[in-house]
Amino acid sequence: MKENISITVFDRDGQRHDLDAPTDMGMSIMELCKAYELPVEGTCGGMALCASCHVYVLSEHELPEPSDDEMAMLDQAFFVQENSRLGCQLKIKEAFEGLQLKLAPVGQ
DSSP, X not given: OOSEEEEEEEOTTOOEEEEEEESSSOOBHHHHHHHTTOSOOOTTSSSSSSOTTEEEEXXXXXXXXXXXXXXXXXXXXXXXXXXXXXXXXXXOOGGGTTOEEEEOOOOO
């Protein structure tokens, strides 16, 4: 099992950030972005209650199905697209090697 994988995140200005992500800590995409000081709030602490970690999945990775809570929050979020997910609900695992994401715009 790989201890670290590579995940690419494009910030809201389109700048690319290649992140080294541990697979053995149970971190979420939101926590990873915060660790690299990317502009992700995570206001609710990862409980799928605020959508401040809203991302767009750019790559064709097979991800776990969104929970009912995640879907309900995305239903209320701004700028939702078909590839929208909450970063707090995506726990990093080896299968995410090469995952590419873009931070969604902040809603008003």
